[in-house]
Amino acid sequence: MTLMGAAALLILILTYAGVAIGRVPGLRLDRAGIALLGGAAMIAIGALSLEDAYRAINFDTITLLLGMMIVVAHLKVSGAFRALGAVAIEHAHAPFMLLVMVTLLTGVLSAFLVNDAICLVMAPIVVHVTRVINRNPIPYLIATATASNCGSVATITGNPQNMVIGALSGISYPAFSAALAPVALFGLVAVIVIVRIVYRAEFARKAELSPEVYRGRMLPGQVLKAVVVCIGLAIAFFAGVPVAKAALIGGAILLVTRAIKPARIYREIDGPLLFMFAGLFIVVAGAEKTLLSPDIIASAKNLGLDDVWRLSGFTAVLSNIMSNVPAVLALRPFIPGLENPERAWLVVAMSSTLAGNFTLLGSVANLIVAEHARVSGTTLSFAAFFKVGLPLTLVTLLAGTAWLALGF
Known part of the structure; x- marks a missing residue:
């Protein structure tokens, strides 16, 4: 290995370790800063030129994510999410029906919009409702987090890792959804069943509920728009319009308003996530250029990743070690050389997402829900989440992998 190769490998390891941990002890670097520092280091050692670094960034992914963030921000600021949540939850007149409503609403919204953003909206609603009706919030909060992960499997726009896979693989929106929407639906049913079993005492307490949700200020005209x-976006996605193009145009249209200041929308955009993606694209490209010869990439066949079951398990483990987006990018050089790249990408999308339900630290969505619970005075513990997360992850991964193994 050359000196540059050794340096690139060290940068790759340190960057991925930092992103997995989320911080650098003694410094105020976050995941975005770590990824950008890693990308800059790749340029500094000469692994990539500045022009190579520009080309390494997949702007389709960045554009899609930005466009969807604007759409979700507008839905949130206009009051659309609160209104929809209120209508659904206020019709739940028994604990089990409340669980079903929370799961389905979170899952369906997460299928089309970025799941992390849906958790930002749903978690406070669930905390408020369970407090008002004097129920244990934990099972409903766990359902919110896990349903957002399961539901987001269904489409390219469901979560960031699916957006990356959609851009890298070239799989169309309809083809992606046809393959993985059934897995998402099974996952939502599994969430309801497993939460019901694990927290049977909560649902054994018979009660006639009259939940009321604070709807806040709603802007009807903006909600309608x-x-x-x-x-229009859904039609465009399924009609074959490039998803990044459709999302950017849709987001730009929503910025044309007299009722909402653009600054309110911009505050909802997760800029650090965009920076992290850009940095990781550069780091992976630098490592690929300096470390991965054609022979090394071809040797991936020796790992048996053509086997759906092995690829699914490998992806799930990798996602829990380094987080789902870095795991997807780490697999990027190897997937195109497999026997059936389209199926392989779908397996990676399914497994990297469902693996996020394994522990409380498995996905950003889980952490968002846990943080909202903490702020409200409720502790969503690692153990409480794991009681649902372990069986749910095993059941959904087995079902999803079997579905893709038989379907292709």
């Missing part, structure tokens, strides 16, 4: 844009 956002709904029309979302319908």
Whole structure:
């Protein structure tokens, strides 16, 4: 190995370790800063030129994510999410029906919009409702987090790792959804069943519920415009319009308003996530250029990743070690050389997402829900989550892998 190769390997390891941990002890670096520092280091050692670094960034992914963030921000600021949540949850007149409503609403919204953003909206609603009706919030919060992960499997726009896979693989939106929407639906049913079993005492307490959700201020005109844009986006996605193009145009249209200051929308955009993606694209490209010869990439066949079951298990483990987006990018050089790359990408999308339900630290969505619970005075513990997460992850991964093994 050359000196540059050794340096690139060290940068790759340190960057991925930092992103997995989320911080650098003694410094104020976050995941975005770590990824950008890693990318800059790759340029500094000469692994990539500045022009190579520009080309390494997949701007389709960045554009899609930005466009969807604007759409979700508009739905949130206009009051659309609160209104929809109120209508659904206020019709739940028994604990089990409340569980079903929370799971389905979170899962369906997460299928089309970025799941992390849906958790930001749903978690406070669930905390408020369970407090008002004097129920244990934990099972409903766990359902919120796990349903957001399961639901987001269904489409390219469901979560960041699916957006990366959609851009890298070239799989169309309809083809992606046809393959993975059934897995998402099974996952939502599994969430309901497993939470019901694990927290049987909560649902054994018979009660007639009258939940009321604080709807806050709603801007009807803006809600209507956002709904029309979302319908237009769904049509465009399934009609084959490039998803990044459709999302950017949809987001830009929503910025044209007299009712909402653009600054309110911009505050909802997760800029650090975009920076982290850009940095990771550069780091992976630098490592690929200096470390991965054609022979090394071809040797991936010796790992048996053509086997759906082995690839699914490998992805699930990798995702829990380094987080789902870094895991997907780490697998990027090897997937195109497999016997059936399209199926392999779908397996990676399914497994990297469902593996996020394994522990409380498995996905950003889980951490968002746990943080909202903490702020409200409720502790969502690692153990409480794991009681549901372990069986749910095993069941959904087995079902999803079997589905893709038989379907292709």
